[in-house]
Amino acid sequence: xxxxxxxxxxxxxxxxxxxxxxxxxxxxxxxxxxxxxxxxxxxxxxxxxxxxxxxxxxxxxxxxxxxxxxxxxxxxxxxxxxxxxxxxxxxxxxxxxxxxxxxxxxxxxxxxxxxxxxxxxxxxxxxxxxxxxxxxxxxxxxxxxxxxxxxxxxxxxxxxxxxxxxxxxxxxxxxxxxxxxxxxxxxxxxxxxxxxxxxxxxxxxxxxxxxxxxxxxxxxxxxxxxxxxxxxxxxxxxxxxxxxxxxxxxxxxxxxxxxxxxxxxxxxxxxxxxxxxxxxxxxxxxxxxxxxxxxxxxxxxxxxxxxxxxxxxxxxxxxxxxxx
Amino acid sequence: xxxxxxxxxxxxxxxxxxxxxxxxxxxxxxxxxxxxxxxxxxxxxxxxxxxxxxxxxxxxxxxxxxxxxxxxxxxxxxxxxxxxxxxxxxxxxxxxxxxxxxxxxxxxxxxxxxxxxxxxxxxxxxxxxxxxxxxxxxxxxxxxxxxxxxxxxxxxxxxxxxxxxxxxxxxxxxxxxxxxxxxxxxxxxxxxxxxxxxxxxxxxxxxxxxxxxxxxxxxxxxxxxxxxxxxxxxxxxxxxxxxxxxxxxxxxxxxxxxxxxxxxxxxxxxxxxxxxxxxxxxxxxxxxxxxxxxxxxxxxxxxxxxxxxxxxxxxxxxxxxxxx
Numbered sequence: 001x002x003x004x005x006x007x008x009x010x011x012x013x014x015x016x017x018x019x020x021x022x023x024x025x026x027x028x029x030x031x032x033x034x035x036x037x038x039x040x041x042x043x044x045x046x047x048x049x050x051x052x053x054x055x056x057x058x059x060x061x062x063x064x065x066x067x068x069x070x071x072x073x074x075x076x077x078x079x080x081x082x083x084x085x086x087x088x089x090x091x092x093x094x095x096x097x098x099x100x101x102x103x104x105x106x107x108x109x110x111x112x113x114x115x116x117x118x119x120x121x122x123x124x125x126x127x128x129x130x131x132x133x134x135x136x137x138x139x140x141x142x143x144x145x146x147x148x149x150x151x152x153x154x155x156x157x158x159x160x161x162x163x164x165x166x167x168x169x170x171x172x173x174x175x176x177x178x179x180x181x182x183x184x185x186x187x188x189x190x191x192x193x194x195x196x197x198x199x200x201x202x203x204x205x206x207x208x209x210x211x212x213x214x215x216x217x218x219x220x221x222x223x224x225x226x227x228x229x230x231x232x233x234x235x236x237x238x239x240x241x242x243x244x245x246x247x248x249x250x251x252x253x254x255x256x257x258x259x260x261x262x263x264x265x266x267x268x269x270x271x272x273x274x275x276x277x278x279x280x281x282x283x284x285x286x287x288x289x290x291x292x293x294x295x296x297x298x299x300x301x302x303x304x305x306x307x308x309x310x311x312x313x314x315x316x317x318x319x320x321x322x323x324x
Numbered sequence: 325x326x327x328x329x330x331x332x333x334x335x336x337x338x339x340x341x342x343x344x345x346x347x348x349x350x351x352x353x354x355x356x357x358x359x360x361x362x363x364x365x366x367x368x369x370x371x372x373x374x375x376x377x378x379x380x381x382x383x384x385x386x387x388x389x390x391x392x393x394x395x396x397x398x399x400x401x402x403x404x405x406x407x408x409x410x411x412x413x414x415x416x417x418x419x420x421x422x423x424x425x426x427x428x429x430x431x432x433x434x435x436x437x438x439x440x441x442x443x444x445x446x447x448x449x450x451x452x453x454x455x456x457x458x459x460x461x462x463x464x465x466x467x468x469x470x471x472x473x474x475x476x477x478x479x480x481x482x483x484x485x486x487x488x489x490x491x492x493x494x495x496x497x498x499x500x501x502x503x504x505x506x507x508x509x510x511x512x513x514x515x516x517x518x519x520x521x522x523x524x525x526x527x528x529x530x531x532x533x534x535x536x537x538x539x540x541x542x543x544x545x546x547x548x549x550x551x552x553x554x555x556x557x558x559x560x561x562x563x564x565x566x567x568x569x570x571x572x573x574x575x576x577x578x579x580x581x582x583x584x585x586x587x588x589x590x591x592x593x594x595x596x597x598x599x600x601x602x603x604x605x606x607x608x609x610x611x612x613x614x615x616x617x618x619x620x621x622x623x624x625x626x627x628x629x630x631x632x633x634x635x636x637x638x639x640x641x642x643x644x645x646x647x648x
Contacts, residue, residue, distance in 0.1 A: 004384045006330040010417060011407035014492035019469065022453070030450065032398050034502045034529060035552050037580060039460075045453030046469050051492035053403065060328045074356050077436050079377065083335035093334060111436045112401050114495035117451040126354065127441040129346070129369030136363075145343065145370050168338035168375035171438035178358045205358060228359050256361060 002089060005097055009058035014113070015191055016184035017051025022119050049120050050177075052184035053078075053112035054105040057092065062322040063099030064312070066219045067192050070104045071185065073201025073227070073293075075128050077111030078104040079169045080200065084297040086162035091198075091296045094305040099321070103192055107203070108181045110171045125172035130163070133170065137293040138250050138257065139163065153250055157290040157298035166297065182206050186213065193217035196317065198308070201293065204228040208267070212237040220315050222246070222308055225293050227260055229267035236274035242315045243271065243278040244308065248291030248298075251282070257293075279311070326413060329421055333382035338437070339515055340508035341375025346443050373444050374501075376508035377402075377436035378429040381416065386646040387423030388636070390543045391516050394428045395509065397525025397551070397617075399452045401435030402428040403493045404524065408621040410486035415522075415620045418629040423645070427516055431527070432505045434495045449496035454487070457494065461617040462574050462581065463487065477574055481614040481622035490621065506530050510537065517541035520641065522632070525617065528552040532591070536561040544639050546570070546632055549617050551584055553591035560598035566639045567595065567602040568632065572615030572622075575606070581617075603635070 025043045032039065055078065056067075070092065072080035081092040081104050096102050106113045115121065128136075134143035139158040141151035152160050185206045189195060194217050199207035204226025211218040212234045221243040230238065245264050251257040268278040283291050288307065291298050298304070312318060349367045356363065379402065380391075394416065396404035405416040405428050420426050430437045439445065452460075458467035463482040465475035476484050509530045513519060518541050523531035528550025535542040536558045545567040554562065569588050575581045592602040607615050612631065615622050622628070636642060 002333075004330050004332045005334070006328050008328045009326075010329070010381070010420075011413065012403060013407060013411070014489060017492055019454070019488070021469070030499060032497070032499060032526065032551075036526075036529070037583060039580065041450070042456065043451075043453065045455040047451060047453060048488055048491035048494070055406070057334070077438075079336060079436050082379070083337060087337070089335070096334075106436065111438075112403050112430065112493075112495075114401075114435075114493075117496070118448070124442070126365070127367075127371060129367070129371060130343070131369040132366065145345070164343070164372055165338060167372035168341055169436075169438075170372070171436070172441070173356070175354060175356060202356065202360075205360070227356075256363065259361060 002097070006060040007058055008060045009056065012053065012055040014051040014053055016187035017048050019046050019048050020120055021046050022117065047117060047120070049116035050108050050180040050184060051113060052105055052108050052188065054103050054188060056101065056103045057096045058101045059096055059099050061099055062101060063318050063320070064101060065317050065319050067101040067103055067195045068095055069188065069192070069195050069197050070102060071197065071199035071203040071207060072107065073203055075133070075170055075173045077106040077169065077171055079111070081296055084159065084301065085165035085169070086159035088301070091301065091305050094302055095309070098309060103188070105188065107206070108184045109174050109177045121174055121176060123174060123176050125174050127172045128170060130167050133167070134163065136256070138248065138254055139292050139294065155290040156250070156292060157300050158292040158294060159297070159299060166294070178205060182209060186210050189214055189217050194219050196220045196222070196312065198222040198224070199226065200224040200296070201227045211241060215241060220312060220317055223264070224295065226264055229263050232267060232270045235267070235270035235276070238271050239274050239276040241276070243268070243276065244311050245278065245280045246295070246304070247280070247282045248293060248295050249284050249289055326421070330384040331382055332384045333380065336377065336379040338375040338377055340511035341372050343370050343372050344444055345370050346441065371441060371444070373440035374432050374504040374508060375437060376429055376432050376512065378427050378512060380425065380427045381420045382425045383420055383423050385423055386425060387642050387644070388425060389641050389643050391425040391427055391519045392419055393512065393516070393519050393521050394426060395521065395523035395527035395531060396431065397527055399457070399494055399497045401430040401493065401495055403435070405620055408483065408625065409489035409493070410483035412625070415625065415629050418626055419633070422633060427512070429512065431530070432508045433498050433501045439498070445498055445500060447498060447500050449498050451496045452494060454491050457491070458487065460580070462572065462578055463616050463618065479614040480574070480616060481624050482616040482618060483621070483623060490618070502529060506533060510534050513538055513541050518543050520544045520546070520636065522546040522548070523550065524548040524620070525551045535565060539565060544636060544641055547588070548619065550588055553587050556591060556594045559591070559594035559600070562595050563598050563600040565600070567592070567600065568635050569602065569604045570619070570628070571606045572617060572619050573608050573613055
């Protein structure tokens with residue numbers, strides 16, 4: 001067990017959302033709990049939808065100059081940054097222990113943010129299979145329910161033996177909720193910013209646009225294999241925000257990642273051309289090998305966290321202990 | 325801000341669940357993130373469903389002799405026990421600060437536990453309206469989107485002014501997932517027990533049966549307005565487990581609660597007849613007035629937590645500091 005950690009605060013809140021009214025539906029009788037009493041249910045009424053859950057951990061000895069907001073990728077929740085599937089400490093604990101105020105969220109539609117009734121979101125949620133996620137996230141070559149047929153990638157850092165545990169973290173996703181997610185994340189940045197955004201994969205499509213909307217509220221961006229970049233036409237809006245983009249290993253052997261990485265590189269080029277500071281780091285190029293798309297869970301996750309923390313330090317974002 | 329708290333551990337894990345296979349479905353092309361690359365998606369494959377998310381907080385100076393497991397009620401998640409809708413500390417922090425190892429979970433289907441594809445759970449989830457929840461939980465007489473028409477109950481302890489914030493915590497519920505929830509909670513008790521179960525409302529239908537299945541793993545039960553009791557025919561299985569059942573105020577004016585309370589009282593009588601120790605406490609009878617069904621969020625939530633903690637102490641479940 002690691003050393004104890006002293007916190008000056010732990011808690012949670014929801015941000016954003018809107019009240020919608022559903023009307024004109026027939027009532028029905030429901031039994032909610034087996035053995036419970038039947039209740040007459042009127043589905044008409046008001047619902048608060050599209051809010052977002054945020055949990056915060058505030059260390060007593062704060063060193064990070066601004067809160068660090070962790071935003072997970074698609075089909076996942078804030079669990080991404082907690083204990084790894086094989087039971088090691090995740091990035092949430094790592095950054096907390098070193099002195100960062102950490103705000104970890106579940107995007108709209110997922111986890112403790114809940115999801116809206118079908119009257120509000122008519123399309124169906126999509127669940128990703130274990131086979132699909134394994135290949136898409138470059139956790140290995142192929143996964144099979146037959147353990148003997150699972151093909152890892154030699155040198156891969158993902159704890160493949162704990163893959164079922166990672167699959168327990170998967171949550172269904174809608175493809176129609178980007179605007180709602182952006183609205184809620186915007187509310188979060190307005191509430192706790194100025195802040196540092198650390199986002200993963202799908203959340204590139206939330207973090208970059210929000211930083212372009214609210215550049216004064218964002219002090220740095222750490223983009224972990226962003227699946228989506230920002231608006232190139234608005235690149236200049238990021239010129240005063242230091243940006244680190246991290247990519248793992250095995251990109252070239254993936255069907256999708258070479259092009260997705262290329263979008264990121266092109267966006268970085270546009271921001272630089274507008275006077276901004278963007279570092280695109282392929283981890284193997286700096287001697288950190290074997291990383292999957294889920295590098296915050298990989299065996300060397302602490303090494304990558306330290307790389308990010310050192311970079312934040314070089315941006316002048318780490319100070320002396322505050323508070324206590 | 326309250327005093328700092330020192331933890332010897334913070335983390336999360338998932339328990340339980342099962343791998344299912346979906347076969348024979350057509351593939352489709354999907355774009356997961358706006359601006360992202362289209363991906364060919366094969367919905368066939370394996371899915372890990374019905375696992376449960378658990379987050380734990382372990383104080384450095386432990387006084388509780390066993391872990392305290394907090395199980396929320398229907399249509400809600402573990403957020404129930406976190407920061408209250410009006411921003412005060414909830415029971416999770418209260419019990420942590422006084423020295424209990426706290427394990428807070430999201431039942432199967434909800435929050436960070438995720439939910440299964442419709443091939444596995446064919447029925448539709450149900451969302452509870454703000455009007456319905458307000459009345460059902462005895463937060464006040466009636467809620468209306470017209471603030472002037474909201475009718476509180478005189479003397480009610482629920483922070484009605486923060487009701488929208490509470491509604492942000494609502495999550496949809498299925499009515500077909502009781503067995504899956506019981507299986508996952510059983511896995512939790514087997515993993516971290518012997519333990520103390522503190523459960524609310526719907527979770528009476530999980531906590532009582534599991535204690536009856538695994539009486540050696542349960543050292544005490546704190547049932548907060550359980551909506552469902554245990555199996556009267558198996559009452560003797562609880563005879564060595566001290567049980568506290570708490571009910572709030574305004575029961576008599578509710579359409580549903582007089583009968584639901586009566587089921588609890590009858591179950592308590594059966595356990596006592598079998599030699600068990602059950603205390604049924606109506607809070608107004610001990611001078612604690614105005615409590616809603618969501619007493620862990622009420623303005624006097626700390627007073628009720630202290631009442632529970634004192635009761636646990638009288639059962640011999642609080643010791644000297646351990647560890648550190």
